[in-house]
Amino acid sequence: MSSLITPSILSADFANLESELHAIGTADYAHVDVMDNHFVPNLTLGLPVFERLAQVSPVPLDAHLMIADPDRWAPAYAEAGAASVTFHAEAAAAPVRLARELRRLGARASMALRPATPVEPYVDLLAELDMLLIMTVEPGFGGQSFIEGTLPKIRRARQAVSAAGLDVWIQVDGGVSRETIERAADAGANVFVAGSAVYGAEDVPQEIATLRALADG
Ligand code: DX5
């Protein structure tokens, strides 16, 4: 399974999002961090901006919803054109129903776990998901350091997916860079969000290629 690179536009220039999406045209997805200042202590963008991004983006959008009440809001992101919609397990009231609704709307259904949230209670839910996001920093801000203690959890998630014979992608988000991506890949991740590492690079397409090569090992 080859690795997918999903740069986070949280580290892009918010005054020029269309050109910033074109700058990552060689990536597999563009990761869009939606924060509501309730689920996380930060505020980014919401549905009206997301809808326009979906219309102009040359790459499919991967919506990461760090919001309260995703049961109410997440389907609208699928309707707006997200290729993948990630809600947080800690925030969803009815994750199975929500995942089914996202798939019905044609999006990949994905669920995220904060660093302190264990995988084990959610193993039975994996069959409803296309992707599991293991947060490798506390959600809310870009530019934080990769939490090495999440590696065993990535490994357990990969083992659970394999044991169930499923094709669920495992995404990591937070502190992913040239320094950390190989360890995350070795642990079993195959989809890599990188914000500051990509948009902070001198040569953005080169950085995407380098990260992909390192992850592919
Ligand atoms: C953090 C966001 C991340 C963030 C990652 O809450 O979910 O997607 O943009 O940024 P870096 O790669 O800089 O850690």
Ligand code: ZN
């Ligand atoms: Zn994110």
